[in-house]
Amino acid sequence: MKLLALGVVLFALPALASAPGxxxxxxxxxxxxxxxxxxxLLPRGCQFPWCWSxxxxxxxxxxxxxxxxxAGHQYATRDVGLLNCNGTARFRRYIVRLTPDGxxxxxxxxxxxxxxxTTSAADTVRFRSLRIDNNAGCLLMIITxxxxxxxxxxxxxxxxxxxNESLIKICGLATQFDILQSYTPDTAALGFTVPRIPEGxxxxxxxDTYYGDLATVGDWSQAQPLQCGYPATAPSVGDYLTVADTxxxxxxGQGRYYVTAVTxxxxxxxxxxxxxxxxxxxxxxxxxACN
Numbered sequence: 480m481k482l483l484a485l486g487v488v489l490f491a492l493p494a495l496a497s498a499p500g501x502x503x504x505x506x507x508x509x510x511x512x513x514x515x516x517x518x519x520l521l522p523r524g525c526q527f528p529w530c531w532s533x534x535x536x537x538x539x540x541x542x543x544x545x546x547x548x549x550a551g552h553q554y555a556t557r558d559v560g561l562l563n564c565n566g567t568a569r570f571r572r573y574i575v576r577l578t579p580d581g582x583x584x585x586x587x588x589x590x591x592x593x594x595x596x597t598t599s600a601a602d603t604v605r606f607r608s609l610r611i612d613n614n615a616g617c618l619l620m621i622i623t624x625x626x627x628x629x630x631x632x633x634x635x636x637x638x639x640x641x642x643n644e645s646l647i648k649i650c651g652l653a654t655q656f657d658i659l660q661s662y663t664p665d666t667a668a669l670g671f672t673v674p675r676i677p678e679g680x681x682x683x684x685x686x687d688t689y690y691g692d693l694a695t696v697g698d699w700s701q702a703q704p705l706q707c708g709y710p711a712t713a714p715s716v717g718d719y720l721t722v723a724d725t726x727x728x729x730x731x732g733q734g735r736y737y738v739t740a741v742t743x744x745x746x747x748x749x750x751x752x753x754x755x756x757x758x759x760x761x762x763x764x765x766x767x768a769c770n
Contacts, residue, residue, distance in 0.1 A: 499594045500635040502624035503604045505647050511585045513719045514651040514661060514670050520619065521646035530621050530644035546611040546618070549675040550653045550717030551579035554586070554618060556606045564593035564601040567628035572606055574618070574649075587649065589622075598629035602637075616654040616672065622647050653717045658686075658739050658750075662724070669737055670721040673714045677741040678748035678760075684713050686739050687747075687769040688722045693734035699749075700765045702738065707769035740766060 496507045505517035521529055545553035555577070558570045569591035576586050594600040605623040612619065623644050626637040651661065653672045656679055660671045669688065677683045686709055689702035706722045714720060722739075729735050740749035740763065747763040 497602075499592055499602065500600075500626075500630075500637055501602070502637065502643070503589055503591070503602050504622070504624070504645060505649075507589050507604075508587045508649070509589070510587045512587070512651075513721075514672055515587065515649055516651055516661070517587075517647055517649045519645050520648040523624075523643060523645050525644060525646055529646050545577070546609055548576075548611055548616075548652050548717070549613045549655055550715075552576040552717065554609055554611065556609060561591070564628060565599040567593075567599040567601045569593065569601045569603060572604055574606070574609070574620075594626075594628075594630065594635060597631045597635060600626060600628040600630040600635060603627045611652075613652075614655050615650065616652040616659060616674075617648050617650040618652065619646065619648050621645070658741065660737060660739060662737075667724045668721045669724055669739075670719060671739065673716055673718045673720065675716045677743075678750065680741060680743040680746065680748060682713070682743055683741045684743050685709060686714075686720065686741055687766075688737060688739045689766065689769070690726065690735055690737050693736055696736055699738070699761065700767065702766060704767065704769040705737070740769075 497504055502523065505519050508517045510516075545555050547553050553576060555575055557573045557575055559573065561569050561571055563569055571588050571590045573588045574586040575583055577583050589604050591601055591603045594602060603625050607621040607623065609618065609620045611617070621644050625643055626635065630637065651672060654674045656674055656676050658671050658674060658677060660669050662669055673683060687707045688705045690705050691702040695701035705724070705726075709722070710718075710720060726735070738749055740747050747766070748760055749763065749766065750761055751758045752761050
């Protein structure tokens with residue numbers, strides 16, 4: 480077992496996409512920006528005000544103003560038409576962002592699909608109400624999935640009742656303060672997006688990543704360096720940094736934690752501790768030297 484101490488290791492296990500004839504969802508996103516992942520926060524059928532089927536009075540479901548993250552990226556959506564499904568239109572639905580330099584780049588997309596063994600059926604999806612949580616580094620959006628065209632009941636098991644809306648959360652963007660690391664087993668790497676104010680410091684000169692046995696959590700003098708003084712030049716807000724994890728898997732019944740420290744102009748910080756309900760910074764002096 481692996482665990483991360485602030486940031487806490489979030490297991491990024493690969494998920495299987497849905498099958499044709501089933502609603503599209505978070506597992507169907509393809510990410511073109513590293514470090515992002517999607518989950519269904521509220522399932523199909525979630526109700527107003529979080530999800531809704533039509534415009535309830537003045538509560539417009541559409542995001543009319545682009546959302547902006549802490550790195551200055553503005554987020555929106557766009558569609559690209561694809562070959563249709565024997566007469567039924569389908570699209571690739573993109574989440575896009577505009578960089579502070581005015582360059583548009585793709586963030587993620589879902590591809591609508593034709594359903595085999597039907598006359599002209601397609602799984603379709605719509606994106607609505609894009610908004611952002613900059614403290615957690617997450618995008619939230621409503622997606623609507625529908626079955627369009629002429630299905631064959633014998634081949635399609637698409638739900639036919641209830642609301643089609645789900646509330647999706649996409650995380651891994653830059654946060655305000657915390658270094659939120661994730662672990663990707665298929666690449667044996669840790670990664671995080673540089674916060675705007677890393678651990679409360681105005682910026683970062685470099686980062687050091689340590690690891691240790693779970694049995695020693697709290698005794699940070701027992702931590703061992705994994706990678707030190709990276710990147711080679713001072714990072715920018717929103718940069719996605721990775722650390723190769725070449726350590727062997729812990730033995731059964733044992734676990735390992737990871738913790739990353741940030742240094743700016745000689746001051747080092749690596750998360751918080753609680754004593755009597757009062758939060759304070761961890762003591763950087765107890766961390767071993769990282770060379």
